[in-house]
Amino acid sequence: MSSNVSMEIGSDGVAVIKFSNPPVNALSFKIIEELKEKYVEAMNRNEVKAIVLTGEGGRFCGGFDINSFGKEKKTGGDDSKLSDEQSLVNTIEEAKKPTVAAIEGLALGGGLELAMGCHARIATPKVQLGLPELTLGIIPGMGGTQRLPRLVGTSKALEMMLTSRPIMSEDGKKLGLIDAVVSKEELLTVARHWALDIAERRKPWISSLLRTDKLGSLAEARQVIQVAREQATRTAPNMPQHQACLDAVEEGVVFGGYSGLLKEKELTSPTVLYTSKSLVHFFFAQRAISKVPNVTDVGLKPRHIKKVAVIGGGLMGSGIATALILSNIFVVLKEINPMYLQKGIKAIEANLRSLLARGKITEDKVMNALSILTGVLDYSEFRHVDLVIEAVIESVPLKQSIFHELEKVCSQNCILATNTSTIDLNIIGEKTTSQDRIVGAHFFSPAHVMPLLEIVRTDKTSAQVILDLMTVGKAIKKVPVIVENCTGFAVNRTFFPYGQGAHILVHLGVDLFRIDRLVKEFGIPIGPFQLQDVAGYGIGIAAGKVLASAFGDRMFKSPLTELLMKDGRNGKLNGKGYYTYEKGSRPKPDPTVLPIIEKSRKLANIMPSGKPVSLTDQEIVEMIMFPVVNEACRVMEEGIVLRASDLDVASILGMSFPSYRGGLIFWADSVGATHIYSSLKKWSEAYGNFFRPSKFLEERAKKGIPLSVPTSTSQTGSKSRL
Numbered sequence: 001m002s003s004n005v006s007m008e009i010g011s012d013g014v015a016v017i018k019f020s021n022p023p024v025n026a027l028s029f030k031i032i033e034e035l036k037e038k039y040v041e042a043m044n045r046n047e048v049k050a051i052v053l054t055g056e057g058g059r060f061c062g063g064f065d066i067n068s069f070g071k072e073k074k075t076g077g078d079d080s081k082l083s084d085e086q087s088l089v090n091t092i093e094e095a096k097k098p099t100v101a102a103i104e105g106l107a108l109g110g111g112l113e114l115a116m117g118c119h120a121r122i123a124t125p126k127v128q129l130g131l132p133e134l135t136l137g138i139i140p141g142m143g144g145t146q147r148l149p150r151l152v153g154t155s156k157a158l159e160m161m162l163t164s165r166p167i168m169s170e171d172g173k174k175l176g177l178i179d180a181v182v183s184k185e186e187l188l189t190v191a192r193h194w195a196l197d198i199a200e201r202r203k204p205w206i207s208s209l210l211r212t213d214k215l216g217s218l219a220e221a222r223q224v225i226q227v228a229r230e231q232a233t234r235t236a237p238n239m240p241q242h243q244a245c246l247d248a249v250e251e252g253v254v255f256g257g258y259s260g261l262l263k264e265k266e267l268t269s270p271t272v273l274y275t276s277k278s279l280v281h282f283f284f285a286q287r288a289i290s291k292v293p294n295v296t297d298v299g300l301k302p303r304h305i306k307k308v309a310v311i312g313g314g315l316m317g318s319g320i321a322t323a324l325i326l327s328n329i330f331v332v333l334k335e336i337n338p339m340y341l342q343k344g345i346k347a348i349e350a351n352l353r354s355l356l357a358r359g360k361i362t363e364d365k366v367m368n369a370l371s372i373l374t375g376v377l378d379y380s381e382f383r384h385v386d387l388v389i390e391a392v393i394e395s396v397p398l399k400q401s402i403f404h405e406l407e408k409v410c411s412q413n414c415i416l417a418t419n420t421s422t423i424d425l426n427i428i429g430e431k432t433t434s435q436d437r438i439v440g441a442h443f444f445s446p447a448h449v450m451p452l453l454e455i456v457r458t459d460k461t462s463a464q465v466i467l468d469l470m471t472v473g474k475a476i477k478k479v480p481v482i483v484e485n486c487t488g489f490a491v492n493r494t495f496f497p498y499g500q501g502a503h504i505l506v507h508l509g510v511d512l513f514r515i516d517r518l519v520k521e522f523g524i525p526i527g528p529f530q531l532q533d534v535a536g537y538g539i540g541i542a543a544g545k546v547l548a549s550a551f552g553d554r555m556f557k558s559p560l561t562e563l564l565m566k567d568g569r570n571g572k573l574n575g576k577g578y579y580t581y582e583k584g585s586r587p588k589p590d591p592t593v594l595p596i597i598e599k600s601r602k603l604a605n606i607m608p609s610g611k612p613v614s615l616t617d618q619e620i621v622e623m624i625m626f627p628v629v630n631e632a633c634r635v636m637e638e639g640i641v642l643r644a645s646d647l648d649v650a651s652i653l654g655m656s657f658p659s660y661r662g663g664l665i666f667w668a669d670s671v672g673a674t675h676i677y678s679s680l681k682k683w684s685e686a687y688g689n690f691f692r693p694s695k696f697l698e699e700r701a702k703k704g705i706p707l708s709v710p711t712s713t714s715q716t717g718s719k720s721r722l
């Protein structure tokens with residue numbers, strides 16, 4: 001078997017130990033063993049005075065190999081109380097010859113933990129340094145919970161671990177995590193000299209685990225940990241790894257670094273396995289999503305998109321424009337009159353100011369973003385744009401006339417995208433001859449915040465156009481998912497039963513605030529009725545009409561929204577919906593909505609024998625989520641998505657489905673197709689067609705095949721490697 005670790009001993013007495021595992025030099029159990037062997041050799045060879053540890057190919061290390069999570073691992077090593085991974089880092093730190101880490105590109109997770117066991121760290125500019133383990137459902141398990149607080153202080157270390165956000169080497173230098181930032185060319189030379197300087201005591205020989213100077217007093221450190229605990233209880237209530245990470249840090253702060261390591265080992269055992277499985281699935285699903293057969297694998301090069309026109313400065317248009325200018329893409333915002341244009345520009349300014357207020361961007365960034373935004377009232381600038389994104393109201397004739405006009409005013413290579421959330425693209429492009437460059441760019445509200453971009457293609461959209469839009473999407477920090485054209489596309493189509501199910505339940509007699517509470521407890525941050533309030537009733541009604549024209553046989557026509565509007569309620573927009581909204585306070589359930597609900601129940605008249613049904617909490621959640629899974633089955637069967645895992649990513653990033661459940665289909669498979677099918681069948685017999693199980697679900701349930709298994713024709717395999 002070939003070796004992943006090499007050692008070269010220079011005439012200066014420095015051994016350069018290099019490990020290699022493309023593309024990110026992930027650490028495997030084999031690499032860990034080989035590194036230990038090299039350390040034994042380096043200690044035994046008299047000519048070796050010091051060591052430089054580095055990774056091959058411009059990236060120090062992307063952490064432990066995520067593919068091997070959950071696989072059997074040996075424990076023991078040099079110190080049987082620690083795991084093999086921990087004991088490697090201890091071997092380095094406690095060795096009688098010093099090690100300097102020479103870091104390029106990135107040092108994440110186990111990679112940074114390895115580097116923190118070294119006696120100094122030299123990095124090139126813009127290296128990503130972080131401990132993102134919590135996003136994978138585990139805690140740093142190679143001493144990170146102990147060494148990071150000792151190098152950067154408890155507060156900063158907790159921030160880095162709990163948010164999983166990396167910092168750059170320049171900040172690392174300021175914080176004391178990095179000893180010097182040098183150019184790529186100088187990296188090895190500086191690291192070698194540094195290592196010799198430590199060996200010959202010209203520079204301090206520092207073992208991170210033994211330091212206490214950055215931890216602050218015990219009382220201060222405990223206070224910081226307590227605040228972080230309270231915050232994690234609020235922001236990550238279903239993520240046990242957050243509290244586990246804090247437990248490990250606290251143990252080390254109170255009883256010393258070695259005790260902290262033992263606690264860390266104890267907490268990396270399978271206590272958080274389900275969450276970890278789901279989050280690891282989500283990690284690989286996100287990587288798989290950017291692989292699109294016949295688009296990303298046929299040698300096409302993305303064209304550079306410098307300037308984009310956005311048509312419509314409403315909620316969506318202004319959000320899209322904000323996302324673009326924040327990523328240095330010039331934007332021409334078009335509106336139909338000066339008042340609307342002014343409103344659109346003000347909305348963009350407000351988006352930027354709110355990001356500034358939350359410390360997400362700097363004042364300079366705001367100024368720079370606004371300097372590349374131009375407002376226009378006609379199409380004269382459109383000749384110079386590379387991409388148009390239409391974001392006007394959901395009106396077929398209006399969109400058709402805009403696309404007809406765009407064909408005349410834009411260059412022939414310009415991509416013509418629509419942000420429609422429901423309308424068939426073939427209908428929008430019907431009056432043009434540009435079908436090959438017409439594409440859906442469906443953003444989710446608020447567009448400058450939500451990470452999903454649904455790219456909708458028809459059978460005529462060219463591969464180049466899809467690749468270009470995917471590239472723009474990534475440039476503006478979105479995760480693009482490629483879906484086929486159909487009413488509602490993948491996400492709105494899959495999720496239309498979400499609101500519908502909630503309305504059916506209310507009309508069967510269930511309390512609406514109970515429904516919202518239970519859905520939130522399930523992990524979706526906002527319940528279906530509050531979501532309706534926030535999204536606005538107009539959008540829901542317009543989208544509902546389009547969806548009803550395609551899927552009318554399984555839609556529930558709820559009279560409730562119209563009754564609310566007749567009562568002068570418009571949701572968050574006018575502060576009055578199912579909830580009341582006041583500036584500066586949380587939405588409050590509005591009891592005055594209850595008589596309107598009673599009226600709606602009478603109109604719909606679906607309660608069996610006119611009496612409210614009695615349902616358990618679990619049944620309520622399932623009656624909302626199983627119809628969503630059912631529609632997802634149709635979406636998969638029709639080949640609207642490339643793979644089941646694309647729906648997992650889309651549900652998490654577009655609909656805030658809880659990531660710790662792995663996404664809609666991953667969760668559904670954990671529940672089991674058989675239970676979902678038999679429940680839907682029972683409800684369809686009691687309450688009608690809305691619950692009727694799809695053919696796909698029925699087949700999977702009867703044959704015992706998980707929903708995520710690709711169909712023979714439409715889907716490529718999910719890349720879950722669990």
Ligand SMILES: C[C@H](O)CC(=O)SCCNC(=O)CCNC(=O)[C@H](O)C(C)(C)COP(=O)(O)OP(=O)(O)OC[C@H]1O[C@@H](n2cnc3c(N)ncnc32)[C@H](O)[C@@H]1OP(=O)(O)O
Binds near residue numbers: 287
């Ligand atoms: C004991 C320890 O405490 C436990 C750990 O270390 S857990 C691991 C902690 N590390 C991480 O979470 C980092 C995960 N990786 C990433 O964030 C990103 O991949 C990255 C920033 C390293 C690189 O990003 P980018 O350049 O966009 O490339 P990206 O497409 O994500 O990854 C390239 C390939 O490397 C793989 N990869 C990345 N990190 C990996 C890892 N730690 N293990 C296994 N594979 C990994 C990806 O799956 C992808 O594979 P593919 O080409 O077959 O799809």
